[in-house]
Amino acid sequence: MTANVLIEELGPRGKRRVRIGSGIASVLIALVVFWMYRRLDQNGQLEAGKWTDLFASTTIDFLWQGLRATIQAAVVAGVFATILGFALALMRLSSNRISSTVAVAWVELFRALPLLLMILGVFFIDTSIARGRGGDAILGTFWSVVVALVLYNSAVLSEIFRAGVLSLDSGQSEAAKAIGMSYWQVMFLVVLPQAVRRMVPAIVAQMATLTKDVSLGFVVSYAEFVRRGQGTADFPDSRVGNLQAYVMVGVVYFMLIWAMARFASYLETRQRIAPKTAGPGPGAGDDIEVGVGTTLGPGPA
């Protein structure tokens, strides 16, 4: 949108310059791509067999199980993180000093630590308890990854929920109080239905991030997609190397996350334009002005 103001309508000289620039840029990009192609070819990475073996049925099956494990962990962690994040947001917004302090401490601590460290931490606490009792691990790799993801994402999601509640016009809760509703009635009948609707795009975007982060389960050997990708490179009867395996994993992962992110931004745009195009329609009255959105979303135009 701003681009056309920065650049304006180009005159004949400007158009010529853009054409020349485009030509030079295209040539340079083509040269880099060609160079990469040559180097990979010289190193034998482009042999057809190395790539076609990716699609051997055993390999595909092996990878598919990994992808399923990734999605499984993402769904379970997503559900628990949403519930817990919701509870944390309510705790933080409540007037009870103790519960809001607990929520603040939880959010600030778990947002500040690397997720990888938390996965390792949960996993090793689990194994050390098991060692102490002389039994099997209680959580195992799947639940270690899920617990760490829930700790981290509940903290992030609770901030998203809180922002959603705070972004609501205070007239809404004041009006509800004025007709005699209790705190919980105000929250559950008036504030949350509006706030949650507004938060949906940000929640979906966070779910995309969560799905991306399941890959970190790699470090505790949870058999998720990336770990399986590494495994395919070691198949004895397959010519697939590390590069081919990770390109495959990268492409599939990219498509999955990209689709989720696109869905999130679709929801956000729909919300943003709804009041203008639809006028006072079904959505009237819940003054949707700005999706509180991630800082990384498209900026206010």
Place this chain on the structure above:
Amino acid sequence: MNWSEFLDKYQDQLVEATSTTLKLAAVSFAIALVVGVIVVSFRVSPIPPLVKLATWFVAFFRNTPLLVIFFLALFGLGDLGLVYDFFPTAAVALGCYTGAYMAEVLRSGINAVPQGQAEAGRSIGLGFIQLMRLVVIPQAVRTVIGPIGNLFVANFKNTAVASTISVVEATALSKRMFNDAAVGVWRVLFVITVIYLLFLIPAGFVFRWLESRYAIKR
């Protein structure tokens, strides 16, 4: 094992690993700033192939897990005949990852500059480069101090992922200590948590201060 035995055994490694974390965070963030500026300038330029390139760059790095990017960098660069040590590989991969987010942040900042500013610049005869340098960029940067601070923190935390490609920073050391049964898991968690918070809490304060001092409220 008590604390003094623990420190005797791990003091040097802790200092070493902490400084590696700091170095990686600093180098990768510097790379991210440069990458972000270059990518966003391609993105808002009038030259279609550069716009496409920037769009794909951002899409790739934002939608692929950092772990996969690290592995692709490690093996891909090797197969291209560019073999580097683990640390530079990690710094460049992480720098490009954060750089893609940086480009998006900067772009949202540019979009937030009111159109009248650009029009006014135009009307007094500034060219594209002058307009960007003198009018748009200074205002854009000031609106995104907060988001850049968030990126700094995220980038700092993401240095942990470099442990997967053999960079011995704080998280990699934690794994080593977790495997030393004598240390005890809670002690390891406590020590490594303190190390991260020691840098991240002040960083948060600094960026909040910068924001309150320089940011333009819109």
